[in-house]
Amino acid sequence: MTVNMIIATFAWVLLVLGFLARKKRSRHIPLMHSAIILDVGLVLYLQVTRDAVQTAMEFSLSLPEQIHILFSTLALVLYFPVLYLGWAVVRGKSGARSKHRKLALVTFVCRTLGFLFMFSMWQSPAS
Numbered sequence: 001m002t003v004n005m006i007i008a009t010f011a012w013v014l015l016v017l018g019f020l021a022r023k024k025r026s027r028h029i030p031l032m033h034s035a036i037i038l039d040v041g042l043v044l045y046l047q048v049t050r051d052a053v054q055t056a057m058e059f060s061l062s063l064p065e066q067i068h069i070l071f072s073t074l075a076l077v078l079y080f081p082v083l084y085l086g087w088a089v090v091r092g093k094s095g096a097r098s099k100h101r102k103l104a105l106v107t108f109v110c111r112t113l114g115f116l117f118m119f120s121m122w123q124s125p126a127s
């Protein structure tokens with residue numbers, strides 16, 4: 001497993017822990033922020049060092065690798081409205097909680113699928 005995969009796994013574990021603590025704001029909010037910052041940071045780093053987006057756009061990758069990129073990108077884009085709605089819940093905006101929950105669940109599923117398909121990119125040192 002590469003260092004980037006370990007970081008991505010750590011971010012996903014934070015997301016799972018934050019999800020399990022969804023009823024406890026004092027834990028849920030910092031865990032979700034940490035996971036999101038780590039994920040966004042990793043994508044920015046991969047973009048700078050490897051032109052990740054250009055590689056994805058070339059469609060030269062295998063189907064599982066493309067599925068990984070599709071769901072990971074979806075999750076990354078959805079993080080922003082989820083963040084916005086999360087803070088709207090904190091501000092006490094009516095209706096925000098149900099919207100946050102629905103969109104957050106979709107985001108969590110996307111990120112989990114992206115995470116599982118990430119392992120299709122795992123190459124043994126010998127190969």
Ligand code: HEM
Pocket residue numbers: 019022023024025028029032033079082083085086087089090097098100101104105107108
């Ligand atoms: C991908 C990231 C996130 C996921 C998957 C997620 C998921 C959830 C879920 C499923 C709930 C339960 C809603 C309910 O049962 O009614 C919840 C509640 C909540 N979330 Fe998030 N969330 C995420 C990020 C955030 C962020 C960044 C904030 C920032 C403020 C936030 C703030 C809240 C608040 C305030 C609640 C209500 C907690 C309560 O008092 O019960 N969430 N979240």
